Amino acid sequence: MMRSGLVRADDQTFDPDVFTAILDAAPVAQRQGIERFVDGRRIRQYPANLEQRGELLAWVAGNVFEPGEILAEREVNERLLAYSEDVAVLRRYLVDYQLVERRSDGTEYCLTGSGPIVAVE
Incomplete structure (x- = not known):
């Protein structure tokens, strides 16, 4: 879990920012x-x-x-x-x-x- 970035290595707590980073990396194109x-x-x-x-x-x-x-x-x-x-x-x-x-x-x-x-x- 720590290697995936879901859990912080220093305090072993869940890191919600990893999902934001994933979503920001591949934004969904808005239809026009x-x-x-x-x-x-x-x-x-x-x-x-x-x-x-x-x-x-x-x-x-x-x-x-x-x-x-x-x-x-x-x-x-x-x-x-x-x-x-x-x-x-x-x-x-x-x-x-x-x-x-x-x-x-x-x-x-x-x-x-x-x-x-x-x-x-």
Whole structure:
């Protein structure tokens, strides 16, 4: 125990400073931006901060959709599955944040501003 530094050689008492030294020697890198909320591409949690949530959703939308591309709901769900098991919530967030447009009958989706999705009468 003394050779490991856990116990002081002079008075044979526990040395709590050894743990501080170990932790200081290898600090854990703090994640920045959307990396705080994802593991790879999977969303671990949605940010409570609405601006940060918007940044996360913009990142997802940019990875899922190509500009001008119109996708059926099934295709959107398949692509969103790489980011979350709950594709319905993620899809709704993308529409609510006005990153993705949805046809009124819910059958087609595209990036906002990518072209018209004709409304179903």
